[in-house]
Structure formats: C-alpha cells, structure tokens
Amino acid sequence: MTFEYCPKCGAKLVPKQIGDEGDVPYCDTCKRPLFPFSYPCVICLCVAEDGEVLLIKQSYGIIRYVCVAGYIKSGESAEEACVREIAEETGLEVRSVHFLYSKYYDKHDNLMLAFACRVNKAQPKLSGEVSEASWFTPDAAYDALFEGAYGRDMLQMWKTMSK
Numbered sequence: 423m424t425f426e427y428c429p430k431c432g433a434k435l436v437p438k439q440i441g442d443e444g445d446v447p448y449c450d451t452c453k454r455p456l457f458p459f460s461y462p463c464v465i466c467l468c469v470a471e472d473g474e475v476l477l478i479k480q481s482y483g484i485i486r487y488v489c490v491a492g493y494i495k496s497g498e499s500a501e502e503a504c505v506r507e508i509a510e511e512t513g514l515e516v517r518s519v520h521f522l523y524s525k526y527y528d529k530h531d532n533l534m535l536a537f538a539c540r541v542n543k544a545q546p547k548l549s550g551e552v553s554e555a556s557w558f559t560p561d562a563a564y565d566a567l568f569e570g571a572y573g574r575d576m577l578q579m580w581k582t583m584s585k
C-alpha cells in the first residue's frame with residue numbers, strides 16, 4: 423500500500439528525501455515518513471504431537487480446506503498472532519511456533535508469514551468464521567488442499583525440517 427494522505431491526520435503527503443530511500447511520502451504535520459507497506463498475515467500449519475494436521479473450512483468465500491490464517495494486529499508479534507488466530511478459530515492450544523518462510527501475495531497486498539505450529543490435539547471449538555475443522559495425516563492433508571495452496575508448500579517444508 424502506498425499512501426497519498428496521512429492515515430493519522432489526513433494531510434496530503436509531500437515527497438521528502440530520506441537517506442538511501444530517495445523520495446518518501448512525508449507528513450509535514452506529524453513529521454513522519456509513510457513508507458509503502460504490505461499487510462502482514464500469518465498462515466499456520468497446525469501439527470499435533472502424532473503428526474496429524476488440522477485443516478479448516480471457512481464459513482465465507484470459496485468453501486475448501488485451508489490452513490488457519492489471519493492478519494497480525496498492531497502491537498502483536500507474528501508468533502503471538504499465530505497463537506491468537508489458532509485459539510480464536512479452533513480453540514486449540516499452541517505449544518510452539520516455528521517460522522517456515524515468507525511470500526508476497528499481490529492480490530491483497532499481503533506479506534504472508536508461514537509458520538508450523540505444534541498444537542495439543544483436541545476436539546476443535548469452532549468460531550463463527552469456521553464451518554468445519556478436521557485432522558488429517560500429512561499425505562491426506564496434502565490431497566485435501568488445492569493446487570498451489572500455501573499449505574502444500576508448508577507441509578513439504580515441515581516434512582524436510584522435522585526429519
């Protein structure tokens with residue numbers, strides 16, 4: 423996202439030379455540069471102690487199996503966002519969080535941060551945003567995910583990492 427007006431005070435931004443960055447949109451009222459940015463999101467491969475993977479179906483949009491995902495809130499770390507999103511959407515408790523990779527997703531201007539999250543296996547408690555959540559073996563999870571899904575890359579990477 424590139425700013426034209428200050429998101430805080432609404433003033434029109436002016437270009438200002440900032441170090442090596444060149445001209446950056448700048449708010450003369452707030453005295454701050456507004457660097458272009460992408461919205462950071464986490465996407466979580468939830469893995470139980472027996473190796474099974476939890477996939478969910480969202481209640482909106484195209485109904486297919488996906489991994490838990492969500493936006494990182496202001497003031498929150500990526501790891502905290504994983505713990506919160508998993509708790510909100512599935513009620514599951516996270517034991518540990520492992521960074522896998524990041525990827526830019528241009529459709530929604532998102533920086534996707536992919537994590538493998540070890541969770542305590544339990545019956546999921548679904549939020550209103552989730553219509554279904556099921557446990558899969560890694561191979562079955564791979565098949566349940568659509569071609570090109572982040573989850574497929576995450577499964578492959580997790581397999582290599584946890585060998």
Ligand SMILES: [Zn+2]
Pocket residue numbers: 428429430431432433449450451452453
């Ligand atoms: Zn301002």
